[in-house]
Each structure stands twice: as structure tokens, then as C-alpha cells.
Amino acid sequence: MVLPAARAGQRLRVNGKLIPFSSWPTKIGPKGNASLQSLLFSLDPWAIIDQTIKTSCSAAARPEALACMNQARDFFEGAVDTQRVSARPLALYYCFMNLVKAFCLSRGTRPTFNKAQHGLSEMLRAPGNRELTDAFLRAFVSPNGSGDLQNFSEFMAALTGTGLAAIQDYDVPVLLPQILPGHRLWSSAANKKERFIAVHDIRPYLNKATRELWLNLYFVADDLSRIGVTITRFLAESKLGPAFVQVTCDEVDSASRELICFQQVAPIVCPNTKYANSLQSLFDSIRGLLWATVSTVPPYRRHYVYLRPASEDTQTLPQLLSIYILSYYLGSITRYRPHHFPAINDGVFGPRIQDFISGQAQQFLYLLASEFARREIAKPSIL
Incomplete structure (x- = not known):
């Protein structure tokens, strides 16, 4: 041609x-x-987030945003603490959730997240199905019928300008390949070509x-x-x-x-x-x-x-949203049914999950700090 x-x-x-x-x-x-x-180099992206909240968040929402950020930082320490293996997925999600609330408040999309809900629910396709490979996440419109904000859809709206228009299901096996760092672990485990x-x-x-x-x-x-x-x-x-x-x-x-x-x-x-x-x-x-x-x-x-197959197009999310929703799934398993987590780790996707838990805290933090500041933030190579 x-x-x-x-x-x-x-x-x-x-x-x-x-x-x-x-x-x-x-x-x-x-x-x-x-x-x-x-490009802006920073060893401490938390300081950039803090500054952005103080300069761009409304006076009324600022105390809530700062409190969410401070709690996110405490959860971050738990998420990167290699000695606390069993609690790391839960700490990772709560770190992300609080950062997301602070981000939405800074963008001014909502005045408060005082009674906000996760906006997600993890389920299995049928009784007796296996976690992870047969699991999906249901995401809800925000606000719901009772007027309660739903964090996931609010995060989507703050990032993209539009939240969910209707309830949407996301299959966990469709989400796994969307996580960029460690993608080849998924490719190897799923016996599929890289995407x-x-x-x-x-x-x-x-x-x-x-x-x-x-x-x-x-x-x-x-x-x-x-x-x-x-x-x-x-x-x-x-x-x-x-x-x-x-x-x-x-x-x-x-x-x-x-x-x-x-x-x-x-x-x-x-x-x-x-x-x-x-x-x-x-x-x-x-x-x-x-x-x-x-x-x-x-x-x-x-x-x-x-590269996503056409059948998965409606379940392909922007990068930060796919990280966030998968962290919710792993955090929910860890919180409510921790006895299922060893089976997930022992399965074929176990290395993929461990890589996600170990590596996504820093990636998410720097990527979202860039969103806060509306400027590329990177960690310097020489201390």
C-alpha cells in the first residue's frame, strides 16, 4: 500500500x-x-498537593480537603510498609479514596463529601464462582436516588468532565490488563499478547x-x-x-x-x-x-x-480510574473476606496482584499530584 x-x-x-x-x-x-x-521535580508530592489545596480550594471546603489529604498520607505509609502485608490492599484503597475526595474538593466539583459513599460494589457472577477471575465491580451514578454522592463517579467527573450516566459493571479480568506497570505479568499469566x-x-x-x-x-x-x-x-x-x-x-x-x-x-x-x-x-x-x-x-x-478488543471498549477506563477501581476491589476483599486473599495470591495472577499492591501507591500519588497542580510532577533521580 x-x-x-x-x-x-x-x-x-x-x-x-x-x-x-x-x-x-x-x-x-x-x-x-x-x-x-x-517538568517540576519533587521528593515530596504531598507538599504540592497541600499547597494546591490551600491556594485553589474554596475556603469552605478547604478544612475537609486538608483533613482528607492528611488521612490519605497516613494510609499511604501503611500501603508502602512492607511489614504489613495483610493490610496493605486496604490501606492502599483508603489512601486513594481520601486523595480523590481532596482532589474533587479542590476542583470545586462538589462543596462537601460529608456523606459520600464508595460508589462501587464488588460481586461474583454466580454463587460458587472464584474471586478475581469471576468477579466484577458495579459502579453507581452520583448522586444516587437518596442524594448521596458516589466517590467513583465523582472522581470520573472531576477527571473527565462527565460522571456515569447509568449503572456500569466492570469485570475484574478486564481491568487487570489496563494497569500499565507490571502489564507483562498479566500477559504471561493470561497467555495473551501484550496490549x-x-x-x-x-x-x-x-x-x-x-x-x-x-x-x-x-x-x-x-x-x-x-x-x-x-x-x-x-x-x-x-x-x-x-x-x-x-x-x-x-x-x-x-x-x-x-x-x-x-x-x-x-x-x-x-x-x-x-x-x-x-x-x-x-x-x-x-x-x-x-x-x-x-x-x-x-x-x-x-x-x-x-489496545483493547472491541468487546472490552465500554469497560476501558482512564488510567487513574482503572487503578482506583481495582484498588477498591482488593481493599474490599481484604476488609470483608480476608480469607479469600491468599487464594488470589496463590492463583495464576498472584504476581500481578502483588506487583499492583507494591507499585501503585507511588505511581498514583505522582500522577494525581500532577492533576492537582495541573503540571507534570516527577521524582528527581539524584538525592
Whole structure:
């Protein structure tokens, strides 16, 4: 198949700098103009969350938000304490739950979570079914019929702008592969192909004559061929199509591996030559399709797309929501039926579950701290 040529343009530069992808590339100044934001390093993301609450949360909601944050931090210590193995899943969930309440209060989506409920219920498909492999989570609309807020749907609304429109069930086996760190443990246990494909680069391009901006996404060709994914399937299951199409590319990575380029079909037109003012909307066009890992080495954020079968599309959640809902399931088992947890750990997905419990506290904390601050937060590599 003959590929179309890439659209004519040049790499976008602002103040002479190439622009890397960021969920929050700019901040808006008092005159309404955008200025670039750099990556912010912090050994203590709790301090950033605390500062954000104090500066952005309403005065009425601030004491509640701060109390939730402080309790989340105490639960965090329990979640990362390797000596408290049996209680770690429960501590992990309550850490996340309190952080989520503080986040929603800071965003001003609700004035209080005083009588909020989990908004989730874990169940088995039928009596006698096995935990984990036959389990699902039912998520409820917020507020419910009695007017009580439901934490999960409220978190969804604060992150995405829209909560649940109706009761939704999420199968635990469908949630497991959506967790990025440790994904290959799931792939090995389930005897299935990997679903995450690393993004090699995300580049904004500009046509100065038309003031058009668009994105080019680059992937290593071997990453697709290694797991037998065709371009058509890749575009469909990553949800990049039809907004992106493959175009010609003659580039290679640092190891001389061939790259594939997908170009955004519909550019955005900037109203003037202050291109930084349009960066946020440009990057927002792809943000919902990306997963990220936070690391202590450059580039500090690595992005991925997730290939999901069509049958699982309605149960695929944004990254933070999938972490949150799975932590609820494991916390609920630990709290109400702890005798089932050893069987889960001894099962084929046991290493996947242990990896989740051990590794998600830091990931969730840094990712949500970034949401609080609306800026990429990373842990520095040298103390």
C-alpha cells in the first residue's frame, strides 16, 4: 500500500524551543496569554498537593480537603510498609479514596463529601464462582436516588468532565490488563499478547502560512510486528483512528529501528501567531488516549497507547480510574473476606496482584499530584 506523504510543515518551536508532549504544557497568565511550563521535580508530592489545596480550594471546603489529604498520607505509609502485608490492599484503597475526595474538593466539583459513599460494589457472577477471575465491580451514578454522592463517579467527573450516566459493571479480568506497570505479568499469566505499545515520540507541527497545528505520533515498527498487530488493528484498538492516519516516514530510533508515523487528520487553526495559546487544546486532543509511567530517569514520563478488543471498549477506563477501581476491589476483599486473599495470591495472577499492591501507591500519588497542580510532577533521580 502506498502511504500518503506527511503534511508539509515544521516542528513547532516556542521561544526557540522544541515542544515536548505534556498534559499541561502551558499556564495562563493574568493577561490571558499562555507561557510554557517545565517538568517540576519533587521528593515530596504531598507538599504540592497541600499547597494546591490551600491556594485553589474554596475556603469552605478547604478544612475537609486538608483533613482528607492528611488521612490519605497516613494510609499511604501503611500501603508502602512492607511489614504489613495483610493490610496493605486496604490501606492502599483508603489512601486513594481520601486523595480523590481532596482532589474533587479542590476542583470545586462538589462543596462537601460529608456523606459520600464508595460508589462501587464488588460481586461474583454466580454463587460458587472464584474471586478475581469471576468477579466484577458495579459502579453507581452520583448522586444516587437518596442524594448521596458516589466517590467513583465523582472522581470520573472531576477527571473527565462527565460522571456515569447509568449503572456500569466492570469485570475484574478486564481491568487487570489496563494497569500499565507490571502489564507483562498479566500477559504471561493470561497467555495473551501484550496490549500496551510505547509511544516513541509526540511532536507538534506547524504550517506558518495557514497557522495550522497538528500532532505526529511515532512508534517503533518492531513493537507492533513483535506482537502481530496490523496497522488497521492498531488504529482501531488504540482508538487513534480515524483521527490519525499513517503517513510516510523514513526515520529510525537511536538503535536504528524503523519508525512508523501517524499524523493527525484535522489540524487546529490558531487565531494568531501566539501558538503557545493553542498548545493545551492540541495536546488535549490526544491526552485521553494515553497512559503514562512516572520514573526517576529521563524522560521521567513515558507514554503508551492501550489496545483493547472491541468487546472490552465500554469497560476501558482512564488510567487513574482503572487503578482506583481495582484498588477498591482488593481493599474490599481484604476488609470483608480476608480469607479469600491468599487464594488470589496463590492463583495464576498472584504476581500481578502483588506487583499492583507494591507499585501503585507511588505511581498514583505522582500522577494525581500532577492533576492537582495541573503540571507534570516527577521524582528527581539524584538525592
